[in-house]
Each structure stands twice: as C-alpha cells, then as structure tokens.
Amino acid sequence: MITTIFDKAAPGKNATGFMTDKQVEGVPAGIPASLIRDAADSLEIPDIPEVEIVRHYTELSRKNYGVDNGIYPLGSCTMKYNPKINETLTNLPGFRDIHPLQGLQDNRGIQGILQLLHETSLMLAEITGMDAFTLQPAAGAHGEFTGNLIIKKYIMMKGLDKKKNKIIVPDTSHGTNPASAASCNFEVIEIKSNEQGLVDLDQLAQALAPGDVAGIMLTNPNTLGLFEEEILKVTKMVHDAGGLCYYDGANLNGLCGVCRPGDMGFDIIHVNLHKTFSTPHGGGGPGAGPVGVKAFLKELLPGPRTALKDGKYSFTLPEQAGLGSIKAFHGNIGVVIRAYCYMKALGLSGLRRGTECAVLGANYVKVMLKDTICVPYQRRCYHEFVGSDDGFPNHVNTEDIAKRMLDLGVHAPTIYFPILVHGAIMIEPTETEALARLDGLVNIIKQIHKEAEETPAIVKSAPNDMPVKRLDQVLAARNPVLTVKALKKMQEK
Numbered sequence: 001m002i003t004t005i006f007d008k009a010a011p012g013k014n015a016t017g018f019m020t021d022k023q024v025e026g027v028p029a030g031i032p033a034s035l036i037r038d039a040a041d042s043l044e045i046p047d048i049p050e051v052e053i054v055r056h057y058t059e060l061s062r063k064n065y066g067v068d069n070g071i072y073p074l075g076s077c078t079m080k081y082n083p084k085i086n087e088t089l090t091n092l093p094g095f096r097d098i099h100p101l102q103g104l105q106d107n108r109g110i111q112g113i114l115q116l117l118h119e120t121s122l123m124l125a126e127i128t129g130m131d132a133f134t135l136q137p138a139a140g141a142h143g144e145f146t147g148n149l150i151i152k153k154y155i156m157m158k159g160l161d162k163k164k165n166k167i168i169v170p171d172t173s174h175g176t177n178p179a180s181a182a183s184c185n186f187e188v189i190e191i192k193s194n195e196q197g198l199v200d201l202d203q204l205a206q207a208l209a210p211g212d213v214a215g216i217m218l219t220n221p222n223t224l225g226l227f228e229e230e231i232l233k234v235t236k237m238v239h240d241a242g243g244l245c246y247y248d249g250a251n252l253n254g255l256c257g258v259c260r261p262g263d264m265g266f267d268i269i270h271v272n273l274h275k276t277f278s279t280p281h282g283g284g285g286p287g288a289g290p291v292g293v294k295a296f297l298k299e300l301l302p303g304p305r306t307a308l309k310d311g312k313y314s315f316t317l318p319e320q321a322g323l324g325s326i327k328a329f330h331g332n333i334g335v336v337i338r339a340y341c342y343m344k345a346l347g348l349s350g351l352r353r354g355t356e357c358a359v360l361g362a363n364y365v366k367v368m369l370k371d372t373i374c375v376p377y378q379r380r381c382y383h384e385f386v387g388s389d390d391g392f393p394n395h396v397n398t399e400d401i402a403k404r405m406l407d408l409g410v411h412a413p414t415i416y417f418p419i420l421v422h423g424a425i426m427i428e429p430t431e432t433e434a435l436a437r438l439d440g441l442v443n444i445i446k447q448i449h450k451e452a453e454e455t456p457a458i459v460k461s462a463p464n465d466m467p468v469k470r471l472d473q474v475l476a477a478r479n480p481v482l483t484v485k486a487l488k489k490m491q492e493k
C-alpha cells in the first residue's frame with residue numbers, strides 16, 4: 001500500500017501542528033473577489049503540520065536507493081560514485097549565474113567558462129584520439145543522432161546519398177544505435193556476432209559488398225563487455241567500402257587512458273560525460289554526449305564551439321557547410337564543468353587507473369561467481385560482463401534474481417539486455433567500489449543461488465521486503481499512475 005501525504009492529513013491542525021480553536025471562516029478582508037477560487041477549481045491541499053510533511057518526504061527518500069547508499073552494478077549505465085566537490089564547483093556563482101546569451105557581443109566577462117569549454121574539448125580529443133569536438137549534444141543518443149547526421153551530410157557532399165543509405169549495426173551494439181541511424185533515415189543492417197561475441201568479419205564483408213553502406217556504428221568494448229580484437233580490420237574494411245566508422249564511446253571507462261578510438265580507425269565518436277566523466281545520472285537528469293571527429297569532418301560539427309586566438313577565447317559559429325546547431329546555446333554546460341573538474345583532478349594517469357580498477361573489478365566479480373552464474377562468452381571482460389540465468393536451480397530466472405537482490409540490500413544489475421544473451425544479467429561494478437563491496441555483491445548472488453536450491457519460493461516471490469511487489473511493467477509504462485487522484489481510483493478498484 002502506498003501512502004501519500006493525503007493519508008497523513010490531520011484536519012483541523014495547522015502548519016505548526018498546534019490545535020486551532022476553529023477554522024478560519026470566510027474570506028479574509030482585503031482580498032479582491034476575482035482572486036478567490038471557487039470550490040470547483042480549488043486545489044486539494046491536505047491540512048498537515050510542517051513536521052509531518054518533513055517526516056513524510058524524509059521517509060520517502062529513505063525508501064530510495066542510490067549509489068550514495070551502496071553498490072549499484074547496473075551494467076552499461078556506469079552508476080559510479082561521483083565526487084561531491086564537482087557539485088560544489090559547478091555551483092560557483094561565476095559558473096551558475098552566467099546567462100546563455102552573455103558574451104555573444106562581448107565575451108570579456110566570460111573568459112573563464114570559455115577557457116573551460118575549450119580545454120574540455122581539447123582533453124576529450126586527446127583522450128579519444130580525435131581532432132575536434134562539439135559539446136552541444138545533450139545525451140549519448142543525442143550524440144549518436146548528431147554523428148549520423150554528420151555521416152549523412154558527408155555522404156551528401158560527395159553526391160553519394162542516393163547510393164549509400166545503409167548503416168551497419170552489429171547485434172552487440174547498444175539499443176540506441178539502430179534507433180539513431182533509423183531516425184536519420186538510414187536503413188539499418190544488423191550483423192550477427194560470431195561465437196566469441198565479436199563482429200563476424202565474413203558477415204561484415206557480405207554486408208559491405210553491395211556498396212550501399214554509409215557507415216558502421218560500433219560499441220567497443222561491445223555490450224557483452226568484450227573488446228573487438230579485430231577492430232583495425234573492421235574499420236579498414238568499412239573505409240575500403242567507402243563508409244565511415246562511428247564509435248559509441250558511452251562506456252569509455254572500459255578503455256579510457258589505455259587506448260583510443262581515434263587510433264582504431266574511427267572517424268566519429270560520442271562520449272557520455274554522465275557515465276565515464278562523473279556526472280550523477282539516472283531518472284532522466286541532464287547529461288552530455290559530446291561528439292568528436294577527425295579533421296576531415298571538422299567543418300560539419302554543430303556549434304557554437306570555442307576558439308583561442310592571441311590569448312583570448314571566443315565562440316565560433318557553426319560553419320556554412322555544417323549541421324548548424326543541434327541544441328540551444330552551448331549544451332548542458334553544468335555537466336561539462338563536472339567533467340572538466342573530474343579530468344583535471346585525475347589527470348591522464350588517474351583516468352587510466354580508473355579504467356584499470358573498473359576492468360579489474362568486473363573480472364574479479366566474474367571469476368568469483370564462476371560456479372554461480374553462467375557466462376556464455378568466456379573471455380576476459382572489460383568494465384562489465386554478461387551472465388545468464390541458465391543453470392540456476394529450480395527454474396529461478398533473471399527477474400527472480402534481480403528482485404531478490406533488492407530484498408538483500410543492493411540495486412539489481414541490468415537484466416534482459418543485451419538480448420542476444422538468454423536471460424542476461426549484466427554486471428558493472430564500476431571503479432569506485434572497494435573490495436569489501438565487491439565481495440558483498442558476490443555473497444548476495446551466491447546466497448540467492450543457495451536459496452534457489454533450498455527455498456526457491458522465497459526467490460520467486462521476491463521482492464518480499466520492498467514497499468511495492470513486482471510491478472506489471474507493461475501496465476506501468478502504458479498507464480502510469482502519476483497523481484494522488486489516479487492512485488485513489490486505482491486503489492478503489
């Protein structure tokens with residue numbers, strides 16, 4: 001049963017919680033009649049003392065689970081801890097109070113933020129091996145959309161857009177990849193991975209043969225957490241067929257500071273600042289998906305971007321040939337500031353260390369669970385690995401395991417994604433978890449395996465200790481209950 005603040009109303013009590021002798025009757029003197037609401041449109045506001053309101057919301061917040069409570073091994077999402085100092089720095093008045101239009105005429109007053117944006121672009125270029133970046137795109141998928149538009153524009157400039165209208169997307173790519181290509185009016189060709197979970201070069205050659213491919217979108221490490229070892233061959237084959245190579249760098253903490261997509265032959269890349277570069281995310285909060293390109297595509301980048309000349313920073317408007325703007329003003333600057341602070345604090349060696357810890361943590365958990373969770377692709381993983389529910393006792397499935405984990409005090413991993421693994425359980429411990437936390441996670445999953453053997457009912461009925469039981473997820477998505485009135489109606493049924 002969900003309690004709302006209305007259930008806690010105490011009619012006749014005012015905000016202080018003291019008893020009043022009587023409700024204030026009628027309308028206080030001096031308020032014009034036109035401003036008085038009639039009963040029909042009056043808001044339903046519960047009579048409730050302030051202290052009970054505070055307790056209500058505090059109680060709600062305690063039911064929530066976040067990375068500040070414990071490990072959050074949600075694969076692909078990189079729910080790592082983000083240093084609080086970044087929040088403080090981003091909220092400095094000099095950053096926070098700038099108006100987006102400030103500096104378009106005269107940028108002497110905003111040299112600081114311009115320098116920050118400029119240096120962030122340079123650092124991202126250095127880290128990824130690209131030549132130029134735009135900071136405008138607001139999310140990973142938005143970066144992919146931008147990248148596909150760049151491919152389209154490039155193909156058009158070559159006069160090949162009638163001929164080259166297909167984008168190759170391996171089945172190990174993130175789900176946003178085919179969606180982004182399709183939104184740019186490309187036809188998507190899916191190619192199946194080989195038995196090692198990597199791009200199948202024969203399939204790739206077949207897909208390229210007709211000469212109608214505009215490019216490939218690749219996630220590396222792929223969604224199985226595996227590194228595409230033949231990556232140089234893959235990018236060369238696509239280039240030889242006249243296509244461009246797009247790199248989905250949302251999960252850069254599998255290789256950040258160790259190797260660079262630009263050196264693997266990629267022409268375009270996006271990175272998710274809100275995963276690798278330390279912006280808290282989830283719940284649809286702001287993100288940023290900067291897009292980087294090799295020099296030959298630079299003029300196509302959306303803007304405004306920044307420039308440095310004679311020691312002065314300025315905005316540069318998008319070039320005539322390019323995409324124009326892909327977002328209002330300069331993108332989600334608050335997210336860029338956090339990423340800047342994070343990169344500056346760690347330096348290249350620190351970023352590399354983060355990657356090493358992320359990869360080590362994922363491999364540690366995978367090995368510790370080798371007799372518990374079946375892992376179909378048995379190779380060394382990167383920052384995450386994908387197991388399956390195959391072989392769990394008594395037909396306990398992935399959903400049961402995930403729900404039981406909530407009872408036992410941790411967030412569930414990503415489940416049923418990627419779809420090429422049956423009953424997928426995708427675990428990404430992230431680099432910010434200490435050994436004891438990783439062991440805690442391992443022990444919880446081992447305990448669930450034991451319960452599945454001995455007392456399967458407790459796993460199949462999970463969650464048993466959460467405020468709500470299993471939701472009908474389809475119904476919840478189709479008919480979300482977002483108001484107290486709708487909730488009451490539902491509860492009356």
Ligand SMILES: *Cc1c(COP(=O)(O)O)cnc(C)c1O
Pocket residue numbers: 076077139140141142174176219248250251272287289
């Ligand atoms: C998260 C993710 C995306 C999408 O990023 P959003 O910011 O959620 O749009 C794309 N690709 C991969 C590999 C991801 O993990």
